[in-house]
Amino acid sequence: MRKLTDLEYLALNRPRKILYRIGLFFCGIPAWFLRLILAIWGYIKRFGLAIKNEVLDIINTFRNGSWKTRVSYFIMGFGNVSRGQIMRGLLFFFFEALFIFYMVAFGGHWLAKFGTLGDVAPHDEYSAVYDAYIRVNGDDSFKVLLYGLLTIFFIIAFIYTWRLNVKQNRIAEEILSTGKKLKSGKDDVKSLIDDKFHKTLLALPLSGIIIFTVMPIIFMILVAFTNYDGAHDGYSNLFTWVGGANFNELISGASSNGNLSYTFGEILSWTLMWAFFATFTNYFLGMFVAIMINKRGIRLKKVWRGILVLTIAIPQFVSLLYVSRLFASNGIVNSLLMNWGWVSQPIQFWKDPTLSRIMVILVNIWVGIPYLMLIATGILMNIPQDLYESSKIDGANTFKQYTKITLPYMLFVTGPYLLTSFIANINNFNVIYLLTWGQAVDNPALTTSGGNATSVDLLITWLFKITTGATSNYKLAAVIGIMIFVVVAIISLVVYNVIPSTRNEEDYQ
Amino acid sequence: MMRSNAHHMGMRTKTKISNTIIYIVLVIMMLIWLIPFVCILLESFRIESTGKVGYVIPKVWGFDNYISLWTKTDFPTWYLNTLIIGLVVAVVQMAFVLCTSYTLSRMRFKGRKGLMNFILVLGMFPGFITMIVLYKVLSGVGLTNENAIFGLMLVFTASSGMGYYVSKGFFDTIPKSLDEAARVDGATRLQVLTKVTLPMSKPIVIYTILTAFMAPWGDFMFARYISHLTSKGMTVAVGLQSWLNTELMTNAYYTRFCAGGVMVAIPITLLFMFLQKYYVEGVTGGAVKG
Numbered sequence: 193m194r195k196l197t198d199l200e201y202l203a204l205n206r207p208r209k210i211l212y213r214i215g216l217f218f219c220g221i222p223a224w225f226l227r228l229i230l231a232i233w234g235y236i237k238r239f240g241l242a243i244k245n246e247v248l249d250i251i252n253t254f255r256n257g258s259w260k261t262r263v264s265y266f267i268m269g270f271g272n273v274s275r276g277q278i279m280r281g282l283l284f285f286f287f288e289a290l291f292i293f294y295m296v297a298f299g300g301h302w303l304a305k306f307g308t309l310g311d312v313a314p315h316d317e318y319s320a321v322y323d324a325y326i327r328v329n330g331d332d333s334f335k336v337l338l339y340g341l342l343t344i345f346f347i348i349a350f351i352y353t354w355r356l357n358v359k360q361n362r363i364a365e366e367i368l369s370t371g372k373k374l375k376s377g378k379d380d381v382k383s384l385i386d387d388k389f390h391k392t393l394l395a396l397p398l399s400g401i402i403i404f405t406v407m408p409i410i411f412m413i414l415v416a417f418t419n420y421d422g423a424h425d426g427y428s429n430l431f432t433w434v435g436g437a438n439f440n441e442l443i444s445g446a447s448s449n450g451n452l453s454y455t456f457g458e459i460l461s462w463t464l465m466w467a468f469f470a471t472f473t474n475y476f477l478g479m480f481v482a483i484m485i486n487k488r489g490i491r492l493k494k495v496w497r498g499i500l501v502l503t504i505a506i507p508q509f510v511s512l513l514y515v516s517r518l519f520a521s522n523g524i525v526n527s528l529l530m531n532w533g534w535v536s537q538p539i540q541f542w543k544d545p546t547l548s549r550i551m552v553i554l555v556n557i558w559v560g561i562p563y564l565m566l567i568a569t570g571i572l573m574n575i576p577q578d579l580y581e582s583s584k585i586d587g588a589n590t591f592k593q594y595t596k597i598t599l600p601y602m603l604f605v606t607g608p609y610l611l612t613s614f615i616a617n618i619n620n621f622n623v624i625y626l627l628t629w630g631q632a633v634d635n636p637a638l639t640t641s642g643g644n645a646t647s648v649d650l651l652i653t654w655l656f657k658i659t660t661g662a663t664s665n666y667k668l669a670a671v672i673g674i675m676i677f678v679v680v681a682i683i684s685l686v687v688y689n690v691i692p693s694t695r696n697e698e699d700y701q
Numbered sequence: 702m703m704r705s706n707a708h709h710m711g712m713r714t715k716t717k718i719s720n721t722i723i724y725i726v727l728v729i730m731m732l733i734w735l736i737p738f739v740c741i742l743l744e745s746f747r748i749e750s751t752g753k754v755g756y757v758i759p760k761v762w763g764f765d766n767y768i769s770l771w772t773k774t775d776f777p778t779w780y781l782n783t784l785i786i787g788l789v790v791a792v793v794q795m796a797f798v799l800c801t802s803y804t805l806s807r808m809r810f811k812g813r814k815g816l817m818n819f820i821l822v823l824g825m826f827p828g829f830i831t832m833i834v835l836y837k838v839l840s841g842v843g844l845t846n847e848n849a850i851f852g853l854m855l856v857f858t859a860s861s862g863m864g865y866y867v868s869k870g871f872f873d874t875i876p877k878s879l880d881e882a883a884r885v886d887g888a889t890r891l892q893v894l895t896k897v898t899l900p901m902s903k904p905i906v907i908y909t910i911l912t913a914f915m916a917p918w919g920d921f922m923f924a925r926y927i928s929h930l931t932s933k934g935m936t937v938a939v940g941l942q943s944w945l946n947t948e949l950m951t952n953a954y955y956t957r958f959c960a961g962g963v964m965v966a967i968p969i970t971l972l973f974m975f976l977q978k979y980y981v982e983g984v985t986g987g988a989v990k991g
Contacts, residue, residue, distance in 0.1 A: 334837060338834070338838070385889050385890060385891035386889040386890050386891070387890070389804075389808070389889075389890035389891060389894075390804045390808045390810050393800040393801075393803065393804045394800065394801065394804050394862075396796075396797065396800070397797040397798075397800050397801045397861070397862030398862065400797065400858070400859035400860055400861070400862060401820070401823070401859070401860050401862055401863055403859065404831065404835065404855070404856065404859035404860045405823055405828075405831060405859075405860040405863065406823065408830070408831035408833075408834045408835055409823065409826050409830065409831060411834045412830045412831065412833065412834060415833075415834075481730070484723050484726065484727065485727070487720075487723060489716060489720055490720060490723060490724070490727075496727055496731065499731050499734060499735065500731075500734060501973075501977060502970060502974070503734050503735075503738070504973070505966075505969055505970040505972075505973030505974065506738065506966040506969065506970055507915075507918045507919045507938070507965055507966065507969060508919050509919055509921055509938040509941070509942065510741070510941070510962035510965060510966055511737060511738070513941065513942060513945060513958070513962075514737055514740070514741050514959070514962065515737055517753065517945065517951070517955070518737065518740070520753075522753060523753065524740070524753075524755060524756070524757060527754075527755030527756070528755070531755065558733070558734070562734075566981060570981060615825075619827050619828075621829070621921070621922050622919070622921055622922075625921070625922075626921065626942070629942075651827075652827055652829065655827065655829060655830065656829060656922060659832075659833055659926075660925075660926065666833055669830065669833060670830065670833075673826060673827055673829075673830035676826070676827045677825050677826045677827070680825040681822070681825050684825065
């Protein structure tokens with residue numbers, strides 16, 4: 193497709209302009225991918241270069257350094273202590289001692305087993321004391337995987353600290369050669385509330401994130417390449433590495449228990465469909481409600497808003513569970529409909545595959561509109577009123593004002609919000625699970641294809657089901673978790689590259 | 702003269718008609734939004750049957766469901782569990798979120814952008830997959846099942862630094878010149894935070910506390926997994942859901958479920974109404990600045 197000049201573009205009529213832009217977007221995809229690959233390649237190259245520089249620096253420091261520096265290569269902190277920085281030096285030294293002790297006492301054992309995730313199954317062993325065979329525990333694959341991973345983390349942390357120790361020796365020598373003084377332990381402590389304050393502030397939150405999010409996620413990524421499930425629980429029956437077999441099962445459908453790729457495809461497409469409808473129905477209807485309440489001449493604005501906001505405050509599980517029972521086959525809605533003679537059979541709101549999908553979207557609108565109303569009200573009030581006044585003088589009607597002023601402004605401001613709520617909806621567990629739990633939705637194709645899913649299940653509720661269900665299929669859960677990540681990452685990347693960035697963090701400061 | 706008057710009249714009737722339509726729509730909407738809650742309230746006062754019935758207004762009214770809720774069931778335990786978790790999470794999460802967002806917003810240091818991108822990518826994983834390994838580890842040290850509240854506290858708070866976005870958006874709007882003026886006067890970074898920034902941050906502090914306190918009342922997934930259906934360790938969400946698990950349970954506990962729902966909704970709603978202003982500021986601020 194030929195790129196038009198500005199003048200040529202302006203000369204096009206409206207539909208052609210839109211077509212041109214859509215065409216431009218799709219033609220841009222290959223170039224975009226190319227740029228992505230180049231960027232990744234650039235990162236790898238820069239990373240390699242950085243490693244090379246580090247190694248060179250380590251070698252040069254050793255060559256040019258004094259004997260104190262050289263000893264520090266083997267006894268960490270020696271240089272610091274001998275130059276008077278006792279506190280730093282002792283910290284380095286204790287860290288090294290701890291590391292060596294750990295590696296000798298535990299780490300080596302776990303690392304050695306890491307390749308196989310344990311090779312001693314529980315077995316019977318002859319005991320001379322009892323003169324009988326007794327059951328002996330073997331390895332626990334779960335522990336091997338976990339402690340192996342922790343050991344690897346510890347080694348990386350050690351290498352980093354060791355490098356820091358070397359660097360500090362070089363810097364200390366440079367400072368001393370210019371005749372200046374080194375920082376004392378007191379200065380170090382002081383800098384923690386001043387120019388190093390960010391380290392103090394981030395220390396706890398970041399450790400929390402590393403221990404409770406980063407490590408578990410890496411662990412689960414590793415689990416995706418093992419056969420860890422209820423049958424291979426690690427201690428009574430070891431699990432081991434299986435390579436990409438789990439991914440293969442999910443994508444190609446070659447599975448021992450049914451046709452998982454069918455289930456996956458169904459659930460993935462419904463997840464995307466749900467996220468799309470849930471996000472945009474809420475967005476437009478919420479905005480519509482906000483505009484209605486905001487309209488000049490409407491009274492009791494505070495009351496309307498107040499009632500809607502009230503429903504946000506009531507915990508969702510209460511309203512969702514209640515609504516779920518309201519529409520159950522023996523719920524109030526069906527009783528009323530039957531009493532009035534409108535239906536003869538109870539309507540299966542949660543069991544019919546199509547109806548249940550419509551219902552969860554409708555209930556989600558009910559849950560979501562108050563939030564959107566709240567957000568939209570705040571933004572609508574920020575739109576300069578003179579825009580409306582002058583457009584009115586120019587003869588614009590309400591609809592025109594909406595499409596030319598309100599909507600563009602809203603979309604511009606809430607672009608990032610739309611993305612986050614789309615992603616939140618992909619992972620919207622509460623609405624789906626609490627509404628349809630225990631109401632086995634009928635869909636024969638899904639029942640036979642394995643994975644125990646129903647037609648309203650999202651990836652996240654499916655993930656929950658297979659981890660809490662009887663089979664405890666952890667390996668599949670890990671794979672689905674990775675798949676959710678891939679879906680979310682692709683959508684975010686595309687959206688970030690298509691919508692104009694609306695936000696610059698330095699704007700206000 | 703006549704014509705313009707007629708035109709004017711036309712405009713006015715048009716506005717009147719559109720306003721009337723809007724009023725009708727709004728009234729219908731309010732009914733749809735309120736009816737389920739009114740139904741819960743009404744059903745919680747029903748005495749003649751504890752199960753599901755085909756009508757809403759009780760034939761015999763009374764507080765029996767509330768009394769048995771507090772005296773004969775595990776509801777008080779669940780309520781206390783959730784309250785304790787909520788309070789602890791509110792305090793710790795506020796500290797973590799403020800530390801993270803303040804640092805990322807006000808300070809420039811090596812690796813800041815990288816850290817933000819890293820947290821963004823981490824957030825793309827569904828939080829629940831960490832549960833499988835965390836449950837095993839936490840149960841290894843005895844913080845699940847009947848002691849689930851401690852496990853839940855850890856799970857809810859430990860990674861809360863990742864949710865720094867709204868709060869950072871707030872700090873981004875405070876002019877940097879204030880910090881710099883204080884620095885020139887010899888204040889340390891710590892003093893800038895405590896003496897300059899924090900006194901101005903009341904809305905965001907209250908917003909953070911409020912959302913953090915409310916989260917455990919609404920969370921279902923994590924609480925269900927960590928408590929593993931052990932009654933002593935449940936929160937209200939898991940506990941009340943367990944009463945509706947089977948048809949048999951529903952028949953015995955349905956009205957108590959309604960009463961429990963009311964008991965949960967009342968304090969949260971009051972708190973929310975009281976602090977609504979801050980919530981609106983937080984939400985819309987977050988929406989405006991992404």
